[in-house]
Amino acid sequence: MTPDIFRIFPEVVLTVVGVLVMVADASMAPKSSRRPLGWVAAVGVMAALAASLWQSTLPAGTAFFGTVQTDAFSTFFHVLICGIVLVAILLSIDTLPPDKSPAQHHVGEYFALMVFGAVGMCLLTSAVELLVVFIALEISSISTYVLAGYRKQTGKGPEAAMKYFLLGSFATAFLLYGIAMVFGATGTTEVREIATLLPAARSHVFVLLAFGLMMVGVLFKVSAAPFHVWTPDVYEGAPTPVVALMSTAPKVAAFALLIRLLYGVFPLLHPLWMPLMWVVAAVSMTVGNLAALRQHNVKRMLAYSSIAHAGYLLAAFTGSGTEPIAAVGFYTAAYAAMNVGIFALLSAVGGYDERRSTVTDYRGVLYSSPLAGGLMLLFLISLIGIPFTGGFFAKFYSFTTAMQGGAGWLVLIGLLNSGIAAAYYLRLALSIAQPAASSAKAEGLSSVGVGVTLAVGIAALATLVLGILPGHVLDAAHSAAQSFAAVHGF
Amino acid sequence: MDNVILSLILLVPLAGAALVLLLPERGKIPAWIALLDSLFTFACTLHLPAHFVSGRGGFQFEENVLWLSHPRISYHLGVDGLSLWLVVLVGLLAPVGVLASWKSIQKNTKAFYSLFLLQQTAMVGVFVSLDLMLYYGFWELSLIPIAILTAMFGRNLSEASATKAALRFFLYTFIPSAPLLVALLWLYAHTGSFDYAALQAAIASGSLPGWQLGWVSVAFLLAFAVKVPVLGMHGWLADTFSEAPVAIAMIAAGKLGLYSLIRFHVELFPALAREAAPWMIGLAVAGILYGAMLALVQRDFWKLLSYATLSSLSFCTLGIYGFTLSGMNGALLQTVNEGLIGAALFLMLGVLYDSARSCQIASFGGAAHRAPRLAALFVIASLAMIGLPLLNGFVGEFLVLSGTFTGVGKGWATAAALGVILSAAYMLRLIQKIFLGEAETNSPRIRDLSWQETCTVGVLAMIMLAMGVMPTLWTSTMEPALQGVTQRFLTVDQAPVSAAYGAVTSASTGEPR
Amino acid sequence: MNTTVPAEWYLILSAALFTLGVVGFLIKRSLISIFMSIELMLNAVNLSFVTFAHEWHAVKGQIFVFFVMMVAAAEAAVGLAIIISIFRARGTLTVDQIDLMKL
């Protein structure tokens, strides 16, 4: 028997680190630098990462009276989320406002919030009880709401937080109503019990309604159309390092949740949700890409692109068997790598105060700081989905899965969409590659810290490894899918 | 050696690119590294024809390593007569490209040469990949350096037009590759393999659902036709030719698309390709005439060159879809020729443009006096392009025309021949306007070729001559592969084609066959 | 004295309150009122939970409500803090005027 505490070991580590950072921040002199706290948080998240890896040596099983389940599935997403948070923290250490500026005070809270948010996201991937799901989701959401509004000096920061918060809570209410309906239909909130009881549920219409309501909530969290309206505003207003985090980690967790709901709770409704995913995927990618074409602000553009990516990801759900789970796992990993990477560079190059915000502002980056510009090109190429980068294989697996599930038209729509997407990614890429207009003074990076270097390095390495040698990650995703299938019996 | 040579050819430019990135951008260091690297690559490519067993069908120098087990993708490389000379051509053009950029690229040489070498890898990769997914990877990868270099080193002063050209090129070629990938995935979903031979066998067996397979072949065709480009899909060509740096423009068109058409459309879907043939022939002939006529009236020599290229590439397309051995032979030969001649012309026009900062034909005149070497070599290249006997263009064009005449129809062949005549008209007009006549008083200063440029173009000219005199050196290696292609579905009588082929080879070499 | 009420009446009431909450979310123009509409929706859900808990004799349903209250409290704290910060930055709480970033 494995002691229960081992099943939530990464979360425990994260919580302890979060409290540590928080307390340290409160007890430090107001004017002293908070950078060390960032490093403490980073080391803590690394420890959690190690703990997650260590968890893979445990036999799969549940803990805390069947509320959490650790197996290859949870480990895969745990590692991914911890990795993202680690990179986001490293990135934040250097790109937050400089020491001594008033905005720098209490930055320790910022790190603590990131770490605490990771607790929720991690737990979301291992929860098999809807109550835990709900609370974990809220933990991750609330910390992101706050982080989104962290830049209070501009009007946009609070506005972003506000929009995110209101729409997020709205969606949560739907999710919650769905959970209530499931509970009403089966009398339980445990995922596996629900799945076994659903065929004999008291009322099948309730099940359908519950499904619909829960989908509203989850599709909002993954920012799929038509529940995507919050994304561009929030991404534009939030600090860039936070966007690096919130465009990836909560989404990864939400996709894990989506898998859990679709395959764990509602496998019965497979004939219903498959076409639904088809439509949502098609709409998301089309809407996201078409809207992105018209954007001038880089962060908005990437926000719309993330909607499109959610669409590509959802396309995988039209597959059959365990393939979709593996494909989604791999896609989230690759997406995380390249998206974190590009936002990391945006925040390093654009600065915390966003000196550069529009596409044309990025002209000449390749000349003023060749390395940063070159890596931006790499990430953009990966986002386009050019081979030998992670983005290609991500799309490849997602679409292969959809193809095998018989969704050929969706694949075609998806690939044509990636053609459209290439246009706006390339617009940014070419802007980076062109010499700056002579009037604008080309300013290089003021100083690139160790944190940013590490963050970008990790992201770039991950993008290339996933593009050239994706075997290991793919195997991990497959074993995650297998173990998920074993747990939920399909 | 034989079993790693292809990897070597692939990786040496890549390593060179990395080396360029790592070393400081001081003086000519990147350029020298790129030159040495590309020369070494060229040497490696020469290993291929030296050790190629020409009589044997099938692929040689094969390498096959499992890359991913699920989905099953292999690192499967190999060359046959079809791709052999194209690989060598790419190897040859690389140092030519470096030398062509020697003077014109002064800033950001690191970025330029590393991307240039990356492009090199991608192109070789396209020619040697035998796994369709790997092929697709290189195919897509080849778009990136061209787009970025066009944007970075646009020849015109306005960045907007460079961006537009780069975007146009990229989207034109990237969007059709989406259906291509869908088609690949469809094939994988039905056969469980991306391997070329396996897919060929599966398609030949006829077990795949028919109408969908038709769409798959159309997707393949579309992607390649844009890259060639075939008439109607050539929207990117003129822009890219006007904007892209010389070294990039000379490799952007032709080879990749034509090779892919033969290998992955005609060879992979023989029956379906035949159904598409009438359309392609029509487009090709129209393209020949359209390109030639537009070339006649251009005032801008880049535009002229782009329409001329369209015309001559359409010639190749015609040869391929004529489905005759001689036609295909000619097309393949012509593809190589196109690469050589185009490179030479681009290089020389690039010199003209760089020294004069003008691409208006009318602003030159009497340049032959001031740049005699340039003029002489330009005339040679132009004549090769026109198809003068004893130069390489002649052999290719003749083979294509005779193949069309026998295999397709007399009317088509006549129309195509008209294109040859027109090509003579516009090339001679170009020579006349630029090099002959009196120098105008306010004509721009132009310089002659430097010694390395002279050497480069001289070498190219020598090769043209050699290919025109002894085409059998090349065709002997190409023929078995093309016979493999044609044997399976050639329905027209073999004899007259062979006779025509024999006649032309003996005529051009003066030896009885 | 001891009449009975069908369970679905409670559920209908809950649905009606939820819908009113959605309507409020759509038509209210003040951020704080919009937030209140969300609270109304959560309350409506809670009523469903309690009804179902009664129906199934499952305590879990009630505990779920307890947790929803906790979450609502946490959300309220954060949400109101956001409202305060936006008021400081913009001097208004009317959604139509909070439009630095238009869609």
Place this chain on the structure above:
Amino acid sequence: MHLVLFLIFALFALAGAVNLLLQKHPINSALSLIVVMSSLAVLYLLLGAEFLAMAQIIVYAGAIMVLFTFVVMLLNEGREEKTWGSHTAKTLGFPAVAVLLAVLSATILRAGRHYGMISLSDGVTTTQELSRVLFHDLLLPFELTSVLILIAILGAVALARKDNGEA
């Protein structure tokens, strides 16, 4: 008696909710919401959830809504302006809401026959029973709420604090 109480407080709840929508001043909306919450507390009592009923009043009416009124008072934001949303909201939103209500009610009515009648004082859940499940089966979520509350406090402080020296 159950029926009477249910009807009275259901009516209160609905009236409060409608009033919440109609009132133009946030503070009136807040008070309407308090009415809704208190009525719901009574309904919880009718459903035998006495602990929840009290928690509803203490947490919702007594803490959360106090925060709301507190903020309304602090910001002293006046009446809302009478802009009734955009056209999209009108054209898309209201039919959507109508559909939502229709679907919900229809579903519940269809499903309703599977559910029984509720009479007063059957199945009262005592606090002991509640806590037994809470601290045994659902120990983990309970512990998690501490993290949640911690985040909320941290976040609220971080957001609402005035950064000195800044505009």
Place this chain on the structure above:
Amino acid sequence: MQLWMFVVLSLVKVIVVLVIFLTAVAYTVLLERKLVGRIQNRWGPSRVGPFGLLQPLVDGLKLFLKEDIIPSGVYRPLYLLAPLIALSCSLLSIAVIPFGAPMTWHGMRLFEISDLNIGLLILLSVTSIGVYGIALSGWSSNNKYSLLGSLRASAQMISYELALGLSLVGVVLRAGSLSLTDIVKVQAVHGIASWNILGGGQIIAFFVYLMAAYAETNRAPFDLPEAETELTGGYHTEYSSMKFAMFFMAEYGNMITVGCVATLLFLGGWTSPFGDLIPPPQNLVVQALAPLFWFVAKVFCFLFLYIWVRGTLPRFRYDQLMGFGWKFLLPVAMLNIVGTSLVLSLL
């Protein structure tokens, strides 16, 4: 039991309790004036009736007859509602308080309006609603002092409610029940020795409760919401006549409620401090009235303490108040819970 009988009996109980309660309120005011007077070396009211005993009646009459002024700038609905909320919450909480031993007559509890097994929670919930009276009054008055007063009041009440609630947990843990009757029962065994404040080991909780309760009722030294010197009366600045009287009554009513709760939770409720030392009386009337006596006596002591504190301690500063609540009372209350549960689990 018949429905009508239930209703009538309940009504009678409500009326009796209400009358007694309101009288108690009135005389608490007198008590305060007298005591504070003595503390300040004055006599306090002494003219109306013997020892000024009729003073509350006259005060009431005065407030009732005064002109009722409603300032023109107020937000009327809430301005009128606020005192009602305050007073009714204050009166409501008395409903669940058992005054004497649980004696029944025809199945009805005599000394308590209603016994519920969540009595303590009801008390807390009613208290938490009481905030609105003060909050709304200040805001609707449209006066900056009033607003400041009510902002202070709401912040203060929310903050201290936490400590208040937590301080009760130890008691609940010991009794294992939320019913007030049960809580008194566990303190009844050995008289004063088993009261929560001594034998129950809840003395820390008692002091936390004491301080939090003072703050909850806005009494000195936590009377910042109505600090005359700063806010000219705080939230009730704009109120006059009966509406002012309502606030006044609510405040003193709350004091009495707090005293009752303290008595029930910490001081053994209606049980005698001597436990079994004095054998229980045989006479039924004495049996009924003795617990009532003890209860009233304990509440009186508590009220005395209240007034004593008011007469002697200076007012906090606002930041001190908040700091004290969050940084001192709350942790102490939590520690108390941890300690109590540890001890209980060991026993």
